[in-house]
Amino acid sequence: MASYIYHAVYGAGGTGSMFQIVSIEEFLENKSINITNKFDQGVHLQDENDLKKYIAKITGNKIEDIDLEQV
Numbered sequence: 001m002a003s004y005i006y007h008a009v010y011g012a013g014g015t016g017s018m019f020q021i022v023s024i025e026e027f028l029e030n031k032s033i034n035i036t037n038k039f040d041q042g043v044h045l046q047d048e049n050d051l052k053k054y055i056a057k058i059t060g061n062k063i064e065d066i067d068l069e070q071v
Helices: 048-059
Strands: 002-010 019-028 031-034 066-070
Touching (some): 002 048
Parallel strands (some): 002 066
Antiparallel strands (some): 002 019
């Protein structure tokens, strides 16, 4: 299981309920690693499933193995 914690901003640029990633961290071996620099923060996402697909594309993890927590 790959665990990620993210901070998002909603409705940026008039996108309604869509969101953009402000920051994202991956938890590995009981420590968090900021991986925000791997992501295009301008991408608009509709829901956590979209975010999981995006994370899978960037990291190579399987979608079903990604666990998310929003802060």
